[in-house]
Amino acid sequence: GENVEQHPSTLSVQEGDSAVIKCTYSDSASNYFPWYKQELGKGPQLIIDIRSNVGEKKDQRIAVTLNKTAKHFSLHITETQPEDSAVYFCASYGNKLVFGAGTILRVKS
Amino acid sequence: NAGVMQNPRHLVRRRGQEARLRCSPMKGHSHVYWYRQLPEEGLKFMVYLQKENIIDESGMPKERFSAEFPKEGPSILRIQQVVRGDSAAYFCASSPSDRGRELFFGEGSRLTVL
Numbered sequence: 001g002e003n004v005e006q007h008p009s010t011l012s013v014q015e016g017d018s019a020v021i022k023c024t025y026s027d028s029a030s031n032y033f034p035w036y037k038q039e040l041g042k043g044p045q046l047i048i049d050i051r052s053n054v055g056e057k058k059d060q061r062i063a064v065t066l067n068k069t070a071k072h073f074s075l076h077i078t079e080t081q082p083e084d085s086a087v088y089f090c091a092s093y094g095n096k097l098v099f100g101a102g103t104i105l106r107v108k109s
Numbered sequence: 110n111a112g113v114m115q116n117p118r119h120l121v122r123r124r125g126q127e128a129r130l131r132c133s134p135m136k137g138h139s140h141v142y143w144y145r146q147l148p149e150e151g152l153k154f155m156v157y158l159q160k161e162n163i164i165d166e167s168g169m170p171k172e173r174f175s176a177e178f179p180k181e182g183p184s185i186l187r188i189q190q191v192v193r194g195d196s197a198a199y200f201c202a203s204s205p206s207d208r209g210r211e212l213f214f215g216e217g218s219r220l221t222v223l
Contacts (some may be wrong), residue, residue, distance in 0.1 A: 006151075032210045043113075043200055043214035044152065089113040089151060093210050096165065097142075 006100025134203030
């Protein structure tokens with residue numbers, strides 16, 4: 001079945017720096033790649049997504065890139081703030097949504 | 110515009126008891142997904158339901174776990190004869206379509222088995 005690998009598992013950055021989280025997927029039929037943010041004690045919230053016909057998408061301080069040939073996609077957060085601290089999950093959709101294991105992002109002020 | 114509602118938010122059960130977790134999808138959504146999250150781990154798909162139908166239960170353990178989404182009322186995830194390994198957060202998500210791409214998650218139900 002589909003497998004999604006996510007790295008790193010933890011990431012600490014200084015406030016104002018950039019953070020990058022990378023994922024790879026195995027199903028070449030996957031065509032939708034969302035990213036979710038999960039704060040402590042809460043459910044995952046969709047923060048940005050990208051479809052397979054697009055290589056990059058930006059929304060203010062966050063951006064996603066997709067390389068279909070290499071089956072890689074990444075989340076980029078610029079000018080990180082303490083409120084960006086959370087667990088981030090990537091996912092890919094072939095015939096169901098499969099999640100990566102998550103990245104704990106800590107933004108130090 | 111209420112989001113996905115899950116209850117209870119926290120549930121404590123002793124080994125051997127039953128746990129029932131409820132999920133009301135967002136208004137207008139008729140597709141419900143259940144995911145399990147173990148401590149320090151990601152979200153694992155359990156089951157996908159539409160009203161009165163189980164579409165995909167490939168992630169459900171073969172025994173003790175069942176799910177339903179009746180014509181009226183919330184979706185229910187039922188765990189019989191709970192064991193300590195069932196302790197986890199159970200998240201429900203709903204989708205407006207059968208594509209299952211854009212999922213909206215509830216706040217989760219945290220089950221603790223003593």
